[in-house]
Amino acid sequence: MPLIMITGYPSSGKSTRANQLKAMFEAKLSSPDYKGISYSVELVSDDSLGISKNSYDAGIEEKKIRGSIISAVERHTSKNSILILDSLNYIKGLRYQLYCVARSLGTTHCVIHAASPIEYSRQINLKRGDSGYSQKIFDDLVSRYEEPNSSSRWDSPLFTVLQHMPDEELPFSEIWEAVIEKKAPPPNLATAIEPATESNYLYHLDKSTKELIQLISENQNRNIDVVTIPGTDTKIVLPGRPVSLIELRRLRKQFISINRMHTINFESVPKLFAEYLNANF
Structure with missing residues (x-):
C-alpha cells in the first residue's frame, strides 16, 4: 500500500x-x-x-x-x-x-x-x-x-x-x-481517479487551463510574481525568470494529457493545475 x-x-x-x-x-x-x-x-x-x-x-x-x-x-x-x-x-x-x-x-x-x-x-x-x-x-x-x-x-x-x-x-x-x-489521507476530489463519464469534461478541462494560462500571462506582463486564482486561496508562484507562453502551453498540454482519461471535479481543475505548475516551474 x-x-x-x-x-x-x-x-x-x-x-x-x-x-x-x-x-x-x-x-x-x-x-x-x-x-x-x-x-x-x-x-x-x-x-x-x-x-x-x-x-x-x-x-x-x-x-x-x-x-x-x-x-x-x-x-x-x-x-x-x-x-x-x-x-x-x-x-x-x-x-x-x-x-x-x-x-x-x-x-x-x-x-x-x-x-x-x-x-x-x-x-x-x-x-x-x-x-x-x-x-x-x-x-x-x-x-x-x-x-x-x-x-x-x-x-x-x-x-x-x-x-x-x-x-x-x-x-x-x-x-x-x-x-x-499513520492513516492515509482519503482521496480528495482533485486526485480521485474515476472513469471519464461527463461529456463536457474535456471542454471544461481545456477551458479552465486556458483561462489560467491567460491570467498568468497578464500578471506576468504587469511584473506580478504571485498569481491568485479568483475565488480561491490558491496561488501560483512564478519562478525568478520570465515564463514564456510556449513553456506555459507545454505544461498545459502535459497536464491535460495526464488528466484527460480521469474525471476531476470541475471546481478542482484550476487548483490542481496551479499545483502542477508550481511543481514544474
Missing part, C-alpha cells in the same frame, strides 16, 4: 539504500512481534523496468521513462504491498505526479533523499566505468536535479540521508511510522 520514493543525484547510492530498506521492512514484517497486515515488499527500479542510463540522454526517451515509472507505480501499488521506487526521481513534477497516484489510491507515501555532494557522486560514477553514466549525462542530470522540499506536500514526509557520511543510517523507525502507522 505505501509508496516510498527514493531520490538523489546519479550514483549517490540510492539502490544501496533501497535494498537496505527492503531488507529492513522484510525483517520487521516477519518478526514474531509484528501482528499487523501481512505486506509484501516490492522494489521497482530503473533496472527492473529496463531503463538504461543512456536513455536519459534524449528528451523523447526521458518522457517515455517517466511514463514507464508512473505506470509501474500504478501497477504495483496495492492494498497489501509496500512499494519502494528506486529511481532518480529528480524532477519535482514527476514526484508530484507520483504523489497524486498515491493520494488517488488512498495510500501513504514518503520521500527519501539520498543526499550527497556532487563531487562525491561524480567519483563513484567514474569508478563504475562503463556501467556508470557518461560524463555528459551525469553533468546534465545534476544540473537539472530539483532537491525535494519538505514544505511541498508531494515531498513530505521527507527523510534525508547523508550518503557521504560513513556512519549515516536510514531512519527506519521514522519511515515505518510515516507509511505504516
